[in-house]
Amino acid sequence: xxxxxxxxxxxxxxxxxxxxxxxxxxxxxxxxxxxxxxxxxxxxxxxxxxxxxxxxxxxxxxxxxxxxxxxxxxxxxxxxxxxxxxxxxxxxxxxxxxxxxxxxxxxxxxxxxxxxx
Amino acid sequence: xxxxxxxxxxxxxxxxxxxxxxxxxxxxxxxxxxxxxxxxxxxxxxxxxxxxxxxxxxxxxxxxxxxxxxxxxxxxxxxxxxxxxxxxxxxxxxxxxxxxxxxxxxxxxxxxxxxxx
Amino acid sequence: xxxxxxxxxxxxxxxxxxxxxxxxxxxxxxxxxxxxxxxxxxxxxxxxxxxxxxxxxxxxxxxxxxxxxxxxxxxxxxxxxxxxxxxxxxxxxxxxxxxxxxxxxxxxxxxxxxxxxxxxxxxxxxxxxxxxxxxxxxxxxxxxxxxxxxxx
Amino acid sequence: xxxxxxxxxxxxxxxxxxxxxxxxxxxxxxxxxxxxxxxxxxxxxxxxxxxxxxxxxxxxxxxxxxxxxxxxxxxxxxxxxxxxxxxxxxxxxxxxxxxxxxxxxxxxxxxxxxxxxxxxxxxxxxxxxxxxxxxxxxxxxxxxxxxxxxxx
Ligand SMILES: Nc1ncnc2c1ncn2[C@@H]1O[C@H](COP(=O)(O)OP(=O)(O)O)[C@@H](O)[C@H]1O
Ligand SMILES: Nc1ncnc2c1ncn2[C@@H]1O[C@H](COP(=O)(O)OP(=O)(O)O)[C@@H](O)[C@H]1O
Numbered sequence: 001x002x003x004x005x006x007x008x009x010x011x012x013x014x015x016x017x018x019x020x021x022x023x024x025x026x027x028x029x030x031x032x033x034x035x036x037x038x039x040x041x042x043x044x045x046x047x048x049x050x051x052x053x054x055x056x057x058x059x060x061x062x063x064x065x066x067x068x069x070x071x072x073x074x075x076x077x078x079x080x081x082x083x084x085x086x087x088x089x090x091x092x093x094x095x096x097x098x099x100x101x102x103x104x105x106x107x108x109x110x111x112x113x114x115x116x117x
Numbered sequence: 118x119x120x121x122x123x124x125x126x127x128x129x130x131x132x133x134x135x136x137x138x139x140x141x142x143x144x145x146x147x148x149x150x151x152x153x154x155x156x157x158x159x160x161x162x163x164x165x166x167x168x169x170x171x172x173x174x175x176x177x178x179x180x181x182x183x184x185x186x187x188x189x190x191x192x193x194x195x196x197x198x199x200x201x202x203x204x205x206x207x208x209x210x211x212x213x214x215x216x217x218x219x220x221x222x223x224x225x226x227x228x229x230x231x232x233x234x
Numbered sequence: 235x236x237x238x239x240x241x242x243x244x245x246x247x248x249x250x251x252x253x254x255x256x257x258x259x260x261x262x263x264x265x266x267x268x269x270x271x272x273x274x275x276x277x278x279x280x281x282x283x284x285x286x287x288x289x290x291x292x293x294x295x296x297x298x299x300x301x302x303x304x305x306x307x308x309x310x311x312x313x314x315x316x317x318x319x320x321x322x323x324x325x326x327x328x329x330x331x332x333x334x335x336x337x338x339x340x341x342x343x344x345x346x347x348x349x350x351x352x353x354x355x356x357x358x359x360x361x362x363x364x365x366x367x368x369x370x371x372x373x374x375x376x377x378x379x380x381x382x383x384x385x386x
Numbered sequence: 387x388x389x390x391x392x393x394x395x396x397x398x399x400x401x402x403x404x405x406x407x408x409x410x411x412x413x414x415x416x417x418x419x420x421x422x423x424x425x426x427x428x429x430x431x432x433x434x435x436x437x438x439x440x441x442x443x444x445x446x447x448x449x450x451x452x453x454x455x456x457x458x459x460x461x462x463x464x465x466x467x468x469x470x471x472x473x474x475x476x477x478x479x480x481x482x483x484x485x486x487x488x489x490x491x492x493x494x495x496x497x498x499x500x501x502x503x504x505x506x507x508x509x510x511x512x513x514x515x516x517x518x519x520x521x522x523x524x525x526x527x528x529x530x531x532x533x534x535x536x537x538x
Contacts, residue, residue: 055501059501138262139263267419268423
């Protein structure tokens with residue numbers, strides 16, 4: 001349900017399957033643990049393998065974004081299909097986040113133009 | 118749910134989706150209409166696109182086979198995945214039917230070695 | 235009929251559901267999907283899920299065509315319970331009932347010449363056990379159990 | 387609470403179901419799947435089905451976390467009815483209820499600081515109408531309706 005990849009100060013979280021109440025606690029814990037363990041500035045979520053997400057799932061994502069945003073971090077999004085895009089748009093996430101076409105593009109933008117690690 | 122193809126005296130019926138009570142009547146009528154309209158001797162069912170079949174679906178198939186068997190017709194099967202094969206085996210259909218690897222193989226065997234139409 | 239009673243030794247109930255719907259042919263698929271989505275919590279194999287769907291399909295179809303004689307006015311209830319690594323599924327109708335349950339469960343017995351008489355055989359081969367409780371005019375209840383294999 | 391009453395002008399009821407399950411997080415997915423499999427009979431578009439799943443997910447999640455405070459001991463009931471080319475979905479809990487329904491339905495209002503307060507907004511944007519009937523100690527009932535677009 002969650003595959004994490006840290007590249008420099010960017011955490012890329014690949015979400016998988018149905019992101020709802022059933023997985024919310026585990027997802028929250030997994031993300032918090034990563035934020036505690038690495039020195040992370042920016043957060044990128046890859047939605048390519050997400051088949052469903054509701055406001056509970058979005059809440060987990062936005063809660064973790066709030067934590068990095070407090071230290072000036074940015075929120076990146078990858079792999080938005082029309083279904084997921086609608087939910088993100090409607091909740092206002094699209095307005096505060098940056099959408100990227102690939103992992104490399106995200107890393108380049110967020111790591112300030114340095115080559116990806 | 119049913120695509121019919123007549124080649125000489127062989128009727129190839131391609132089944133599609135979930136073959137259960139919901140579609141049984143329509144399937145029965147479609148097959149009977151074809152048997153009434155063409156001079157059919159042998160019946161071939163293609164299961165490649167079948168995602169589910171139960172004893173109601175098998176009943177429709179075997180009922181139509183009984184009709185052609187009375188005139189010496191044979192029953193051919195195509196496209197059996199493990200799931201469908203289990204149900205056919207368990208119901209005894211595999212014992213009375215012949216399994217073929219392709220449409221051409223079925224037509225060649227059933228049309229008595231003549232090239233397929 | 236009295237409600238389905240579930241007990242399977244001392245195993246605790248992990249989850250359960252109860253689904254009621256009218257005796258329409260389109261609802262056989264609804265019943266399969268609900269049971270499969272519910273059982274998926276135990277992480278069964280694809281074959282185990284196919285077995286459950288097959289058994290539910292047979293029992294619900296029987297309720298519609300035999301129990302209610304294809305009338306859409308009847309109600310069918312499915313209850314499913316997860317006990318540890320096992321599932322119990324109860325399919326119940328308030329239809330015409332079965333006079334002789336033993337005879338009805340014989341292979342190739344059917345009261346309808348257009349049918350194969352294999353429904354109960356399928357249920358028994360797909361599940362570990364099948365119990366039928368029925369009497370004329372009192373409806374029919376089929377209780378089926380299946381233990382899932384050790385997890386991969 | 388009294389049972390869900392369904393009526394939508396003079397449109398005849400084509401089909402319906404009632405599903406009951408305990409307030410466990412794993413059952414949110416069961417509810418989505420059941421409603422989607424049921425609504426599929428009307429041949430909706432993929433977007434329409436996604437809307438139904440989204441709305442059901444929000445309502446059932448609310449019943450579990452707000453209604454029953456995450457206790458698995460509560461029971462949740464979903465009733466769905468097809469009227470012509472429209473669906474009505476009723477999600478009901480016997481939980482703690484809502485003091486001020488108007489305030490609860492405001493965008494970004496949540497009694498839980500960890501949550502977004504967007505659940506009712508999602509329901510309203512996914513469905514044509516959302517009615518909430520609730521009172522403290524009497525549980526909550528959410529009735530949602532959606533008309534499907536003209537068939538393709
Ligand atoms: N729910 C039911 N209500 C009434 N009769 C039933 C019910 N289920 C089964 N039966 C009886 O048992 C017989 C055998 O059932 P089954 O093995 O499923 O075969 P089939 O459905 O092909 O007839 C049926 O023909 C019917 O007479
Ligand atoms: N079934 C319910 N039982 C009790 N309270 C509820 C229920 N559904 C919603 N509420 C109340 O309404 C508020 C707003 O709900 P909603 O818009 O779904 O946002 P959220 O779930 O993010 O809090 C909730 O915070 C809660 O106080």
